[in-house]
Amino acid sequence: MAERLTARQAIALVTDDFTELADPSGKSKPDGPLGWRGYDTARARAAERTGEHESVVCGTATLGGTRAVLISFEFGFLGGSLGERTGDRLESAHAHARAHRLPVVPLVATGGSRMQEGMLALTQLQRVARQSVLTRAAGLPQIAVVRDPTTGGGWATLGAGADVVLALPGAQTGFAGSRVRPADADPAAYTAEAQFAAGSADAIVPPGELRATLSLWLRLLTTPSATEAPPPHALPTPGDGTRPTLPATGWEAVRRARDDGRPRAERYLDAYFERRADISGDRCGGRDDGVLCGFGEREGRTVAYAAQTGTATRPAGYRTAARLVRLADRLAIPVLTLVDTPGAANDAEAERQGAGPAIADLFAAVAEARTPITTLVIGEGGSGGALALAAPGNTWATPDSYFSVIAPELAAAILKRPPEQAPATADELRVRPQDLLALGVVRGIAGHEEGTVTAPPPPG
Numbered sequence: 491m492a493e494r495l496t497a498r499q500a501i502a503l504v505t506d507d508f509t510e511l512a513d514p515s516g517k518s519k520p521d522g523p524l525g526w527r528g529y530d531t532a533r534a535r536a537a538e539r540t541g542e543h544e545s546v547v548c549g550t551a552t553l554g555g556t557r558a559v560l561i562s563f564e565f566g567f568l569g570g571s572l573g574e575r576t577g578d579r580l581e582s583a584h585a586h587a588r589a590h591r592l593p594v595v596p597l598v599a600t601g602g603s604r605m606q607e608g609m610l611a612l613t614q615l616q617r618v619a620r621q622s623v624l625t626r627a628a629g630l631p632q633i634a635v636v637r638d639p640t641t642g643g644g645w646a647t648l649g650a651g652a653d654v655v656l657a658l659p660g661a662q663t664g665f666a667g668s669r670v671r672p673a674d675a676d677p678a679a680y681t682a683e684a685q686f687a688a689g690s691a692d693a694i695v696p697p698g699e700l701r702a703t704l705s706l707w708l709r710l711l712t713t714p715s716a717t718e719a720p721p722p723h724a725l726p727t728p729g730d731g732t733r734p735t736l737p738a739t740g741w742e743a744v745r746r747a748r749d750d751g752r753p754r755a756e757r758y759l760d761a762y763f764e765r766r767a768d769i770s771g772d773r774c775g776g777r778d779d780g781v782l783c784g785f786g787e788r789e790g791r792t793v794a795y796a797a798q799t800g801t802a803t804r805p806a807g808y809r810t811a812a813r814l815v816r817l818a819d820r821l822a823i824p825v826l827t828l829v830d831t832p833g834a835a836n837d838a839e840a841e842r843q844g845a846g847p848a849i850a851d852l853f854a855a856v857a858e859a860r861t862p863i864t865t866l867v868i869g870e871g872g873s874g875g876a877l878a879l880a881a882p883g884n885t886w887a888t889p890d891s892y893f894s895v896i897a898p899e900l901a902a903a904i905l906k907r908p909p910e911q912a913p914a915t916a917d918e919l920r921v922r923p924q925d926l927l928a929l930g931v932v933r934g935i936a937g938h939e940e941g942t943v944t945a946p947p948p949p950g
Contacts, residue, residue: 554705602642689771
């Protein structure tokens with residue numbers, strides 16, 4: 491179990507500059523809206539014990555140079571539960587954020603809705619959701635920090651509903667609180683680590699790293715730009731400092747793209763960005779380590795990225811990439827995608843996980859994006875599973891790449907050709923970078939030096 495910080499301790503963990511907002515709540519009825527016997531006494535004891543008058547403390551703060559609205563829960567005040575006055579404070583905090591164009595950072599530790607206020611407490615979740623939607627529509631990011639414990643409606647709105655979810659190690663996290671779970675439930679499933687594994691949290695961040703991590707995220711997500719990201723320069727194979735040459739045949743292009751020694755997504759991202767932070771998970775129960783998504787800083791501005799790593803992309807990978815594109819679009823941040831996959835995963839489990847709908851959703855996210863998207867094909871471009879990540883009209887290729895409607899071996903099999911005809915079929919498919927340039931599929935062939943490599947159409 492993680493250390494249970496008070497609301498003020500959590501604030502002190504991330505900033506030294508905090509100014510509390512005024513309490514917008516008026517006086518409540520004796521013992522609350524239900525007249526729950528002993529409710530006023532319980533609130534008075536909670537206030538005496540914690541020094542707070544409600545379960546949330548709201549204010550503005552500076553984190554690493556970025557001004558933000560902080561919402562910090564006090565679990566010692568009736569389990570950090572949400573009541574009408576909690577809703578008043580949360581609504582006021584979001585309204586202040588929109589009025590002053592500030593990101594919102596909830597530091598969540600709650601057991602859910604307050605029983606002593608009955609359904610009126612539960613409906614605060616709708617109120618909170620509405621405020622989050624309005625803040626999202628205003629183009630302002632929301633970054634949640636999940637503390638111990640974060641359960642019930644607080645997790646299902648302020649926590650899991652944020653754009654980026656960071657969690658403290660060991661934090662009890664889940665919709666079901668410890669006293670309402672099935673008796674035989676595995677407690678390990680209700681942890682921050684389990685939520686990360688299931689794609690519902692982006693990172694587990696130790697307390698000592700939280701200030702720096704939050705500061706980086708706030709800087710990245712509050713730096714919009716209308717200028718498209720330039721394509722990365724093609725990187726040479728390790729140990730070979732020469733400029734990559736263009737493949738002579740289609741089969742050579744395929745072999746080079748499949749070469750284990752050629753540069754992969756991690757190297758491209760490390761060369762392109764000064765610093766970066768990953769998002770993780772599709773928010774639907776899945777993660778795919780074969781797709782790297784996040785935001786990076788390049789020459790003082792933010793660029794979002796979604797990069798395939800050379801494996802068959804799984805449905806969770808497509809959904810995470812779609813999530814990334816839509817978030818970047820809403821925050822007016824340009825996107826870079828790196829294409830490198832033999833294709834979409836086609837096993838039975840991928841079908842059960844919704845491969846088709848996941849790919850369709852990514853196609854839609856790219857098609858509807860208003861922010862500029864740049865694509866570089868750095869390896870294999872295997873059919874629609876690769877094309878889903880590609881920007882129409884702004885896709886580039888490296889000399890070590892190919893793009894094809896289908897793998898040459900599969901094309902030969904469908905055409906009932908012997909396997910040894912795959913190389914000839916690769917030539918017929920026109921998969922080389924220079925072929926793609928001649929066909930108008932790509933804008934250019936990126937070199938690892940300044941500028942781009944261009945080539946005339948192949949003979950014939």
